[in-house]
Amino acid sequence: MFSNLAVLPENSKGRLYDEINDHRSLYERDRDRIYHSTAFRKLKDKTQVFMFEKGDYYRNRLTHTLEVSQIARSISRKLSLNEDLTECIALSHDLGHSPFGHVGEEIISQELDANFNHNYQSFRQITLLEKRYVNFDGLNLTWETIDGLIKHNGIIQETIKTYDLSKNFTFDLYKNPSLEAQIASLSDDIAYIAHDFDDALRSGIFSISGLAKNQDQFNFIDFSYIANLDKSVARNYFSRSIMNFLILDLLNETETTLMNSPQIKSCVDVINNPNFLIKFSPVVLEKVKFLKNYLFEYFYTSDFVFKNRTQAEKILVSIIKLLNNDINILPSKWRDKIQDDKDKNQTIVDYVCGMTDQYAINFYNTYAS
Numbered sequence: 177m178f179s180n181l182a183v184l185p186e187n188s189k190g191r192l193y194d195e196i197n198d199h200r201s202l203y204e205r206d207r208d209r210i211y212h213s214t215a216f217r218k219l220k221d222k223t224q225v226f227m228f229e230k231g232d233y234y235r236n237r238l239t240h241t242l243e244v245s246q247i248a249r250s251i252s253r254k255l256s257l258n259e260d261l262t263e264c265i266a267l268s269h270d271l272g273h274s275p276f277g278h279v280g281e282e283i284i285s286q287e288l289d290a291n292f293n294h295n296y297q298s299f300r301q302i303t304l305l306e307k308r309y310v311n312f313d314g315l316n317l318t319w320e321t322i323d324g325l326i327k328h329n330g331i332i333q334e335t336i337k338t339y340d341l342s343k344n345f346t347f348d349l350y351k352n353p354s355l356e357a358q359i360a361s362l363s364d365d366i367a368y369i370a371h372d373f374d375d376a377l378r379s380g381i382f383s384i385s386g387l388a389k390n391q392d393q394f395n396f397i398d399f400s401y402i403a404n405l406d407k408s409v410a411r412n413y414f415s416r417s418i419m420n421f422l423i424l425d426l427l428n429e430t431e432t433t434l435m436n437s438p439q440i441k442s443c444v445d446v447i448n449n450p451n452f453l454i455k456f457s458p459v460v461l462e463k464v465k466f467l468k469n470y471l472f473e474y475f476y477t478s479d480f481v482f483k484n485r486t487q488a489e490k491i492l493v494s495i496i497k498l499l500n501n502d503i504n505i506l507p508s509k510w511r512d513k514i515q516d517d518k519d520k521n522q523t524i525v526d527y528v529c530g531m532t533d534q535y536a537i538n539f540y541n542t543y544a545s
Contacts, residue, residue, distance in 0.1 A: 177254070177255055177256040177431070178255050178256050178257065178355075178434055179256040179257070180441065180442060181257065181355055181434070181440065181441075181442065181443055181445075181446055182256065182257045182258045182355070182356075182443065183257075183258050183261050183320050183354045183355075183356055183443050184258065185201045185202040185203055185258075185260075185318075187443075188202050188318050188319065188320055189318070189319035189320065190202075190318065190319060191316050191317065191318055191319070192303075192312070192316060192341050192342060192345045193311060193312045193316050195316065201260060202318050203258065203260035203261045203263075203264055203318065203320070203321065204260050206260075206261075206264045206315075206317045206318055206321045207260060207263055207264045207267065209308075209315045209316075209317065210264060210267045210268050210271075210302075210315065210317075211267065212308075213271070213301075213302075213306050213308070213315060214306060214308075215271040215272075215301045215302075215305075215306065215530070216238075216241075216267070216271065218530070218532050219236065219237035219238035219241055219270065219271070219273075220236055220237075220238040220532075221236065221532035221533050221534050221535075222236060222237040222238075222273055222274075222275055222277075222532055222533060223236065223237070223275065223276050223277040223280075223533055235371050235372075235375055237270050237273055239371075240270070240367060240368060240371065241266070241267060241269070241270050243367040243371060244266045244269065244360065244363050244364050244367045244368075245263050245266040245267050245363075247266075247363040247366055247367055247419070247423065248262045248263065248265075248266040248359050248360045248363035249262055249263050249266070250423075251359050251363060251423065251426065251427065252356060252359050254427055255355070255359075255427070255430065255431070257355050257356055257359070258356050261320055261321065261324065261354070261356040262356040262357075262359050262360055264317070264321045264324070265321060265324035265325055265328055265356060265357050265360040266360040266363060266364070268298060268302060268317075268321070268325050269295075269298065269325060269328055269360060269364060270294070270298065271297075271298040271301045271302060272294045272295065272296070272297025272298030272299070272300065272301050272529060273294045273297075273298075273529070274294065274297075274492075274528060274529045274531070275492070275528075275531045275532055275533045275535070275536040276488040276491075276492065276533055276536070279485055279488045279489060279492070280488070280492060280528075280529075281293070281294055283489055283492040283493060283496070284492075284496075284525060284528060284529070287492075287493060287496045287497075288496060288521055288524060288525050288528075289521065289522075289525055291334070291336050291337070292525065294529075295325070295326070295328075295329065296337045296339075297525070297526075297529050298325055299322070299325060299326055299339060300526065301314075301529075302314055302315045302317055302322065302325065303315075303317075303322065303341060305526055305530070319345065319347075320354065320356075322347070323347050323353060323354070323357070324353050324354055324356060324357030324360065325357075326339055326347055326349070326353075327347075327349070327351075327352065327353035327357060328353055328357040328358070328360050328361045328364075329361050330352060330353075330361075330452065331349060331350050331351060331352060332349035332350075335349060348447075351447050351448060352446070352447055352448075352449060352450070352451070352452065353447070354443055354446060354447065355443070355446050355453060355454055358452050358453065358454035359454050361452075361454075362426060362454055362455070362456070365422075365464065365468075366418075366419055366422045366423060366426075367419075369418060369422070369464070369467050369468065369471065370415045370416075370418040370419045370422075371415060372471050372475060373414060373415050373418060373467075373471070374411055374412070374414070374415035376471070376474075376475045377411040377414065377415075378411060379480060380480075381474070381475055381478050381480050381481070382474070382475065384399070384402055384403070384407075384410050384411075384414065387399075387414070388403075390470075393463070393466055393470075396417060396418075396421040396463075397414060397417050401413075402414065418467070421460075422456070422460065422464070425456055425457055425460040426454065426455070426456055426460075428457070429455055429456055429457040429460075430453065430454050430455060433453055433455065434453060437449075437453070440453065491536055491537060491540045491544075492528070492536065494540055494544040495528060495531075495536060495539055495540055495543075495544065496524060496528065498543050498544055499524045499527070499528075500520075500524065503520060503523075505543060506523070506527060510523055510526075510527055
């Protein structure tokens with residue numbers, strides 16, 4: 177449908193370090209490297225919402241990432257874009273997350289780096305912190321995958337962080353990303369909205385009857401039908417309805433936008449366009465804002481979710497203070513990176529972000545409790 181706007185591997189700007197190609201396309205190879213990375217495996221024990229509730233059915237960063245990838249790939253296929261590149265960006269978008277979800281980000285910002293954000297940490301992870309190859313640090317992913325990761329939420333307004341990897345491998349932070357990256361961004365929103373409602377229903381924080389009191393806002397749900405369903409089936413119907421509603425609107429609005437934009441003829445035109453071309457309709461965008469606000473007000477700040485926040489904060493603050501006071505606790509390969517206070521600060525950020533929830537708990541129990 178819009179294959180002329182796809183980012184093709186044969187037009188790639190390549191990798192920072194040249195490599196001999198194999199039977200896979202460039203983006204297939206990127207995807208495989210992400211799947212096999214240490215950071216990707218660690219996502220299975222990093223919190224999505226619930227911090228100390230290790231139920232078999234609640235989402236974690238890994239299940240969230242896989243759901244984002246599935247949604248993004250299906251949208252990309254429908255629009256005839258590059259599915260492999262879309263998948264790469266979706267799979268890598270959360271690799272820099274700290275333990276204990278957004279609480280971890282807040283503590284790192286408070287204690288170590290006021291400008292910390294997990295997107296930049298994901299960039300560091302794939303370009304520097306992964307140690308899997310003889311000839312280079314990082315995963316040596318293609319320019320297009322890295323650019324999509326950096327800017328999948330849009331242009332970078334703050335330029336405090338350094339993204340350029342060499343004078344010949346630079347990223348224009350003031351231009352939008354590819355359609356494939358834009359899809360990954362909105363697929364992230366769709367996935368977390370739908371599965372957070374599912375987790376909220378599963379945990380008992382939300383109920384179908386309680387949600388039905390807001391029928392005007394949840395007007396895409398047939399509550400008369402859902403009332404007669406088994407609880408687990410009803411929950412699945414509700415979250416599935418959210419995904420279908422948002423995905424279909426995104427496809428319709430994007431198709432209309434692209435068909436009415438004759439000036440957008442190539443992926444270069446996409447990047448130079450000032451606004452996202454993958455988008456929801458104005459009416460549904462307001463619905464997305466409502467759904468996010470509803471989750472924040474009634475789920476993320478609920479007693480059930482919030483009760484463990486204090487403990488998570490205590491663990492992370494204690495770990496950071498311990499490392500600040502005695503870097504000898506760090507393994508030698510981490511200590512060797514430290515030449516001055518700036519290095520020390522960044523090393524602690526990297527080390528803490530590399531922790532899973534359980535590793536952070538074990539570290540705290542070993543050194544601080």
